[in-house]
Amino acid sequence: MNVLIAEDEKRLANAIAEILKEHKYQVDVVYNGNDALAYTEAEDYDVFVCDVMLPGVNGFDIVKEMRRRGDNTPTIMLTARTSLSDKVTGLDAGADDYMTKPFQPAELLARLRALTRRQGEVIIDELSCGDLTLNLSTYDLSCADKTVRLSYKEFEVLQLLMQNAGRTIPKETLIVRIWGIESDAGDNNVEAYISFLRKKLKYVQSTVQIATQRKVGYRLEIS
């Protein structure tokens, strides 16, 4: 389950992100309207949680634009205001649900479940690939009877590779998804983490390998 959160109050945004991650959602966060547009275009999210008042493009216009280009991602609008007219505007713009701040985490979760119910997903807390198992809750990587703990960044890189096993992920994508779109991380950062991960893969004696696609990126190979 991929969720995109667009909320400019960073504290709140991160709080929501944490709560959703705890419930096994894969979460991306953006803090302004322009990034929100870019992200919704680039990725295929299962739910989009969007604040109305955003720097750059506002929430209404984001949803309108998404619908215009045929993107029907279920969307929940957040707003500090409680006026009926906002609600109407939001729903007219194409939002599927509407919440006023502040709200309890349980409510957001309930609404997310409601919006995604039809998709009938199973919440998993492990990711497997070949003989590897990655525990999404403890960041433990295991294979047969060996286990290592991954650091946060190592975890994110490997998770992305495992989710797309066999497919080559460009370095650029890794940088954007893990270091963030605004970061100034370079290719070498990625390369360093690939190196760390290979060391750990060797340690757990996995048959799964990280293959290099020269001038492009990396891919997980189950051999």
Added chain:
Amino acid sequence: MNVLIAEDEKRLANAIAEILKEHKYQVDVVYNGNDALAYTEAEDYDVFVCDVMLPGVNGFDIVKEMRRRGDNTPTIMLTARTSLSDKVTGLDAGADDYMTKPFQPAELLARLRALTRRQGEVIIDELSCGDLTLNLSTYDLSCADKTVRLSYKEFEVLQLLMQNAGRTIPKETLIVRIWGIESDAGDNNVEAYISFLRKKLKYVQSTVQIATQRKVGYRLEIS
């Protein structure tokens, strides 16, 4: 025992919540009818305490709607009026009991007990996990033959961890659940309490540990 309170006078709502919490109920509070509907749908409460006059959807309609969708959660209606007709309306709508404001806390507690009695549920006052036992009425934490008394906040933190033993609880969640969503408590507050708790866990010589999930939160590990 989960209780949902729907009451728009925040002062009163919070007072009731505090009283119930003292008596070991798990309490959620909403301040309007729409939230009440959303919450009763999302969660499975053991009792629902509902004011008649609520912004949004009124109490009668909430209960009617709940019954319509097959939700038979025992419900106590609150109202400032004393007229018989209100009482009838409430009970007709599907409420199980009825109280007029103002009332004494003891009365509410008595009625709650009455309503939940038939369910034959036992109100537990201990929480166990590994070799640890947490007494929910005295806040005593014990293991083998050693015992320490926890402070209120220590208790809340540990309780949350024990209820979710093995799962990682994000710091943000701890802050929101224990310090409140509007609080300005920082990560360090949580860290301090984790530190206090670890000291006490060591003192009672438990095998249970609080593990750190870097950049995320904490989790109880039974080793």
Added chain:
DNA sequence: CGACATCCTGAAGCTTTTCTGAAATGCGAG
């Protein structure tokens, strides 16, 4: 009321872990 105890909080200093950027080395395609 004053003395005493407890608890909460925020700050400060310290420890540990993780991340980063640079440098040295390796290796494949042309």
Added chain:
DNA sequence: CTCGCATTTCAGAAAAGCTTCAGGATGTCG
């Protein structure tokens, strides 16, 4: 063979977490 990536390592920087402490708030008891 050579150039341009890729790999690996490592030390220092940065981040995150841990612990302790003092001040203030609150509560209790004589």
